[in-house]
Amino acid sequence: MSLEKTLDRIDADLPNAIARLQDLLRIKSISTDPAFAGDCQRAAEWLVADLQSIGIDASVRPTPGHPMVVGHMDGPADAPHILFYGHYDVQPVDPLNLWDSDPFDPEVVDGPHGKTIRARGASDDKGQLMTFVEACRAWKEVNGALPCRLTILFEGEEESSSPSLVPFLEENADELRADLALICDTGLFQSKTPAIMTMLRGLVAEEVTIHAATRDLHSGMYGGIAMNPIRVLTRILGGMHDDQGRVTIPHFYDGVPDIDPDIAAQWDALGFDHAQFLGDVGLSVPAGEQDRTPLEMIWSRPTAEINGIWGGYTGAGFKTVLPAEAHAKVSFRLVGDQDPVAIRKNFRDWITAQLPADCTAEFKLSGGAGGSRMVTDHPLFEQTRDALTEEWGQEAAFIGCGGSIPIAGHFKTILGMDALLTGFARDDDNIHSPNEKYDIACFHKGIRSWARMLGKLA
Amino acid sequence: MSLEKTLDRIDADLPNAIARLQDLLRIKSISTDPAFAGDCQRAAEWLVADLQSIGIDASVRPTPGHPMVVGHMDGPADAPHILFYGHYDVQPVDPLNLWDSDPFDPEVVDGPHGKTIRARGASDDKGQLMTFVEACRAWKEVNGALPCRLTILFEGEEESSSPSLVPFLEENADELRADLALICDTGLFQSKTPAIMTMLRGLVAEEVTIHAATRDLHSGMYGGIAMNPIRVLTRILGGMHDDQGRVTIPHFYDGVPDIDPDIAAQWDALGFDHAQFLGDVGLSVPAGEQDRTPLEMIWSRPTAEINGIWGGYTGAGFKTVLPAEAHAKVSFRLVGDQDPVAIRKNFRDWITAQLPADCTAEFKLSGGAGGSRMVTDHPLFEQTRDALTEEWGQEAAFIGCGGSIPIAGHFKTILGMDALLTGFARDDDNIHSPNEKYDIACFHKGIRSWARMLGKLA
Structure with a gap:
């Protein structure tokens, strides 16, 4: 199996990958508004067709709300079984007058970090979930098969509190259980450093x-x-x-708990610029416990x-x-x-x-x-970290997250599996806001990151 | 001049006085809603006509908002000159569905203290201002002339922040200035004790x-x-x-300031039942400065x-x-x-x-x-107090008021005259609320109280 050929294939196919993402972005899959229920269904069907084109055995799975997309692909019996999670639903687009173009007519435009795709859902989460799909496509085309067993789960209600998620996980636990879940719905640390979230509040x-x-x-x-x-x-x-x-x-x-010394050392190495982080929103003084570092305040306290x-x-x-x-x-x-x-x-x-x-x-x-701390001793954590480091040319980090990502907890409590959270969004992607965008560089390097991660399994 | 005959006349004429008040109450003089501007004008005109029928030289006086009613009647040159103030505008009637009858179809019905007139404005302030008008009518009919010089000022914007009041007072200061203002827009202390407010916060x-x-x-x-x-x-x-x-x-x-010992003694004598006052609204413990009496908390602190x-x-x-x-x-x-x-x-x-x-x-x-303290050394304060005591069969009191009554301050600062505030409303009159009412007993004894006060001047 050849990683290099797979990466070449990804580079060559990038225009087509962008075109496929644009197709998906044209579907108005706003989950909170019942008027768009048909669009949610169409987005699920589009994904099923795309997964099937790679050879993944995918289907639209009805729920009381918007459908799930579930797909399976067999792999070597001794390889790990991974579940990949993303969501195809998007936030509403109001206020429409603050958009520079139609939120459902995805344009490739110049952005602050080069070319970018501007559309609702470009970053959250259609662009991110397609990084994994495109990596699988290239890997399969070049190598004939994936180096792991794979389950895909795409949700259509993430932006509307996931009412169907827990029942669906419970009813389909045996089918969905894997060795590890990959969740691609987060971002680069300070828009540049690849990172895996291992701590969620x-x-x-x-x-x-x-x-x-x-x-x-x-x-x-x-x-x-x-x-x-x-x-x-x-x-x-x-x-x-x-x-x-x-x-x-x-x-x-x-x-x-106090954080482990090695985590503390990693965090110190990140060089978090709290003056800029606060300065961007007009503040200057960390307001939390005065005997704690700024990163502790937002991640571990x-x-x-x-x-x-x-x-x-x-x-x-x-x-x-x-x-x-x-x-x-x-x-x-x-x-x-x-x-x-x-x-x-x-x-x-x-x-x-x-x-x-x-x-x-x-x-x-x-x-x-409660908060979650990932058990990072599954080999895929270090393998993914290495893959990210190689692709992005800088040390990837295990970081914390100030927010809560409920799906990670559900995977643990319902399916008994840990989750690895990584993603390629930037802080200025305007998720949930007008002019949402996803940088072509993030999309491209995101696909390559997953390919490198698959390479570690090969 | 005969007080007794005047009081008899008031008793005999009560049905007609009620009918007149009902006429005035039928006019929908809601001052906050521009849709009722014509009704405010009609109420002013009704009052002018009624004052003229007594022999008071009254007229509708335009303002940028709703008109004022001003009236004058001459009296003995050595008698005091008093200005009587009331307002003919009323609060809106929402929520209409909580009224037991049409708020502008004044009915005489049974109430908790005997017969009562139920209508918007019955207590605040049409019923109260008519107590003085009816006393003047009876006094004039029986005695041929009033024992004082009189100026009347009725406002039509009291329930909508009185935007025209200060300019009108300033522009007509010479015409309106008197020895003392009488303001009839307050109530009995604890619904039973006649009272003059001498302290306003x-x-x-x-x-x-x-x-x-x-x-x-x-x-x-x-x-x-x-x-x-x-x-x-x-x-x-x-x-x-x-x-x-x-x-x-x-x-x-x-x-x-600490209150004067004689005021403190009067207040003690009132037997204020703070347990009931608070209990009526579901409370029990005076929440103010713990070293002060309940009456101090609401009046003088x-x-x-x-x-x-x-x-x-x-x-x-x-x-x-x-x-x-x-x-x-x-x-x-x-x-x-x-x-x-x-x-x-x-x-x-x-x-x-x-x-x-x-x-x-x-x-x-x-x-x-700022707060105001009335200078109570004008003889009319003691005379009115005596008149109230005689009519109500219990000692009238000089009391405080927790609220602010801006007109009293305006009379002081613009016209240089003190104000005497008394009135006959009860706590359960539902002013500003559905089912506003004014007890016939309050209306009747209010008229008689003013007649007794005029008697003190005779």
Whole structure:
């Protein structure tokens, strides 16, 4: 089997690969809007046909929502079995007037890093999932067969909270279970360094309502004697961090590990430029725990954030109301072994213990999951890292991720398999925003990266 | 001149007085909605005609908004000159489905304290202003002339922030200036004790916006490193009261007087039932400065209240956003010699001094005025108090008012005259709400109260 010939084939076929991606991008597979359900179906069918053209045994698999695409291809019996995951659905395109061209008429235009494809879904996630498909196509054409057993899973509801995903995984667990999942829905570190995410933060979200009087009161009549629930809410939540940026909820840091020294050394080597990272959004000072590095703050330390707050009169002008209730949405990013159930309970207890007479608190669950750390001792982690390093000409890194990628957790809990997350998006790809784009260089080197990874298996 | 005959006349004429009030209540004089401008004009014309029928030289006086009604009647040269103020405009009637009858078809129905007139404006303020008009009518019919010089001023924009009031007072100052203003737009203390308000709190209102990043951020990417302006806002405003309920803004209590011992004694004698006052709205514990009485909290002590707060995502579900800004509307009720300009400056300085790096604060003025204390040494204060005591069979009181009544301040600053505020509304009159009502007993005894007050002047 020849990697070099495969890479040559990828280079030569790039114009066709771009044309295929453009075909897929023309399909308006917006999953949140029922008006586009037919387009989602068409995108799934397009992918099935494309996978079949490579020789993958693919089919459209109905769900109560938008369909899944599942494909299989046999390989050497002693080779690893990998599952590749991506999603073919895209975000809505509003506000349309901020796009420089039709979001579903993919144009190749000049971008800040060379040629780029501008369209909704170009980066998130059609362009990224096609890097793997194109790598398989070239490998198969040059070498006749893949060096592994392969399962493909493409989802059509990732941008609309994946309502069908867990049931589908549960119902088809035996068919989908593999040795390792590859997930291609992330980006280069600081737009240039290839990276594998090995640490994801979890998320617990709570909505809290403080109730006081049975109705809104006039502050002329009741001001000074009636408890104002906004006063209570601000007092309690205003004390959620101490002056060193630490979260004050009891037992909040239970189960938070320090990072391994070798990971710390890798992170140091990344040369994260927090001044630029913050400067890009008009900030300058890392606001987290003051005894932690900026990368720890966003990757390996837990957070408590008020994502929304409201109460009383919020319209134009003024209304001297003492409202009956005040509300906040609070979320926690979790790491290591922090227990989502305990965090939720501790938060509720902490609020309740601080309530004055006449006030009660009501809580509304908004989902929760712990953080994940990938078990990186599967050989594919080091092999993929080497493949990335070779393709991109710089050391690939194991990095953390400040956000939560639920699919990785589902693969672990439902299918019992670890996930390897890598991808080639850049920070300026405008995902979820107008003028989404995917750089041709990322697409091209992404395909070559997967081919090199397949080469490690050969 | 005979008070007894006048009171008899009032009793005998009550059915006609009710019918007149009903006529006025049928006019839909909603001042905030331009669709009812013609009705406001009609209400002014109805009042002019009614005043003229008593012999008062009245006219409709145009303004850029809804017209004023001004009337004059001569009296003995050595008698005091009084100005009587009320307003003929009413609040909107939404939500209409919560009314038990058409808000502009005034019905006499059974109420919790006997017969009552149910209609928009019955209590606020058409019924109240007609108590004085009916007293003048009876006095004039029985005695041939009033015992004082009288000026009438009825406004048509009180429920829509009185945009034409100050210019009108300024332009007609010489015509309107009197020895004392009578304002009938308040209520009985705890629905039963006749009262004159001699202390009004002022109001300073500010909107504050905390700015952090230049755009909304995703808490997965930036959570932990980027400053969240809601965290800043809650921390600062959450510290606006200490655990004894005192406001912590520096110099906030400068100019706050302790109440005179004789006023304190009067207030003690009122037997204010704060448990019931709070219990009616589901509360139980006075939330103000813990070393003050409940009546001090609502009448003679200043307050700081957050009337509105908002920031981040406040819709259904969850969005893990770190917003670019967070907002609050804060108001202060002022008393004594507290200086609105100093309070505003101290508040702004106090916020600004607590801002962390990367945050700025922006302030928006929403008006401000100091508190007022009436100079009660005009003989009419004691005379009116005696008249009220005689009519209601219980000691009338000089009380405070937690709210602000701007007209009283305007009379002082523009016309140089003090104001005497009394009225006969009950707490359950549902002003500004569905099923507004005015008890026939209040209307009847209100007319008789004014007649007794005129009797003191005779």
